[in-house]
Amino acid sequence: MKKIFRVLGFTVAGVLFVVACAAAFVSVRGIPFYEAPKPQVANIDYTPVRVAQGQKIVNAMCADCHLSRETNALTGKFLPEIPEDFGKLYSANITQDKAHGIGAWTDAELVGLLRTGIGRDGRYRIVMPSFAHMSDEDVYSVIAYLRSNDAQVQPNPTPSHEQEPSFLAKALANTVMKPLPLPTQPVLAPSPTDAAAYGRYLVVGRYMCYDCHSKDFKTNNALEPEKSEGYLGGGNSFMTPDKKEIKSRNLTPDAETGIGDWTENQFVQAVRFGLSPHGPLNAPMPKFSLMDASEAKAIYAYLQTVPAIKHDIPLFGATASVATR
Ligand code: HEC
Ligand code: HEC
Structure with a gap:
């Protein structure tokens, strides 16, 4: 009898030890890094048609998260709609500022992030949706707008806020949440006539x-x-x-x-x-x-x-x- 208790005791201690190691690993590792995606992107023409289309898409799909009321520009903000269990998360400055925004990102790096969720630095952006099925043309339009002379994207030196993910958010980012692969084929939108x-x-x-x-x-x-x-x-x-x-x-x-x-x-x-x-x-x-x-x-x-x-x-x-x- 005694022996079995001792064996059980060791097993429980062993399991606890493994759990503790996994927890320590997750909290030290934090949000994981991957190899930065390198999509093949030819030079994108920032045509007026693309800028207008991009403005329409950014207004609907990005501004709710990235538009700050204080600067009235896409300088990022605290995201209150994310449940507290995940910690405190903030969107980033995506104006043309070279130090604090995306002024120094290449078009290919932007495409890589929008498609996969992985930034030019390899860090996985866990909150931002990945736009897997958006057509290449629409993705290029979004980028053309981010490069345009619209007031909301002019260089603004407001620093992006550091993320404060909870243990749960880090654990999910290391287990179930995964960045998406780059599309292997061109992504085309069907004709509006259908x-x-x-x-x-x-x-x-x-x-x-x-x-x-x-x-x-x-x-x-x-x-x-x-x-x-x-x-x-x-x-x-x-x-x-x-x-x-x-x-x-x-x-x-x-x-x-x-x-x-x-x-x-x-x-x-x-x-x-x-x-x-x-x-x-x-x-x-x-x-x-x-x-x-x-x-x-x-x-x-x-x-x-x-x-x-x-x-x-x-x-x-x-x-x-x-x-x-
Ligand atoms: C960021 C999340 C989000 C996205 C993206 C989104 N919705 Fe919604 N939608 C909601 C929420 C939340 C509500 C409920 C709002 C309320 O109850 O006041 C809602 C409500 C609606 C309603 C009202 C339905 C009703 O019964 O009154 C319609 C219609 C709708 N959405 C259509 C769309 C369409 C079409 C799209 C894409 C073009 C879309 N939504 C994209 C979150 C979203
Ligand atoms: C649900 C909220 C949300 C939506 C919608 C969203 N983003 Fe983001 N975005 C974020 C968050 C949060 C980050 C910062 C992530 C981090 O630092 O971990 C981010 C980061 C970025 C970055 C990287 C900036 C940097 O310096 O790291 C770019 C570029 C970006 N977003 C562009 C866009 C564009 C373009 C759209 C629309 C097509 C969009 N985002 C839609 C939340 C969002």
Whole structure:
């Protein structure tokens, strides 16, 4: 009997020792580094068409995280919508400043980061989405805008804030979270004349609606978005700046719990102007104010074709009180 206790004791001590070593490793190693990606990128022409397209995309996809109210430029800020369990995380200065922004990054280094999540220094950017399915043309447009003479991207020497990831964030960054591979083929957008195919591109590529509107970031499938759990059925959870939980809503064509009974016009109003039949929409639902009506219509056409999911998401705060009035 005694012996077995002794053996058990050693085993437990051994297991504890291994766990302690793993924990020490994670906290010393912090956010992991990888080899910096080296995509093949020919010189990008910063044409006026690309600058305008890039401004539209950055306004919808980057400004919510990178635009500072104090500088009214893309100088980065604290991100309050990230749950406290992950620590305190900050977006970076992406103005043209050479020391504090991205003025010294090459176009290829920017493409590498946007596609994979790995920076020119090899450090994995864990919070920032990776834009795996955005077309090459749209990625080049984003870069053309970042290089443009728009006021929000002029060199601004505000330093980026150091990240303060929690142990949990570091542990996840060393285990389940992985940077994406560079695409091996050119990424092309379908023609806008095929509304449903173009709508799918907007939902998974240009605007990544699916990333927020499926069940959970943890079960999303970045390489094959349709394989994400509860694809477009809503439920992914966020924090408002005053620490209330808000969930994304069901965009599948289920008539009761999704948008199956919405008209095209109601949908276009909700997406472009943040006004849903349930009332005004709250952050982090982005304001797609520069999106063309034709894009919102293509998204509507595509959403009619995805499998309906019955998933009732309770209305949030002010939206709920407007809806019940
Ligand atoms: C959910 C919030 C979020 C969104 C959306 C987002 N970013 Fe970021 N981004 C971050 C965070 C956080 C960092 C800093 C990561 C770090 O230092 O670990 C970052 C870092 C960067 C960097 C690297 C800067 C540096 O000096 O390290 C670039 C470039 C960048 N973002 C560009 C973009 C562009 C372009 C878009 C839109 C297409 C975008 N980001 C969308 C959160 C976001
Ligand atoms: C950063 C995360 C995020 C992204 C990206 C996002 N949404 Fe949302 N969306 C939300 C959240 C959260 C809500 C709930 C807002 C509320 O309840 O006030 C919402 C609400 C909506 C609603 C209202 C539905 C209803 O039942 O009232 C529609 C429609 C919608 N989103 C469409 C889209 C489309 C289309 C895209 C892509 C073009 C998109 N969203 C991208 C987070 C996001």
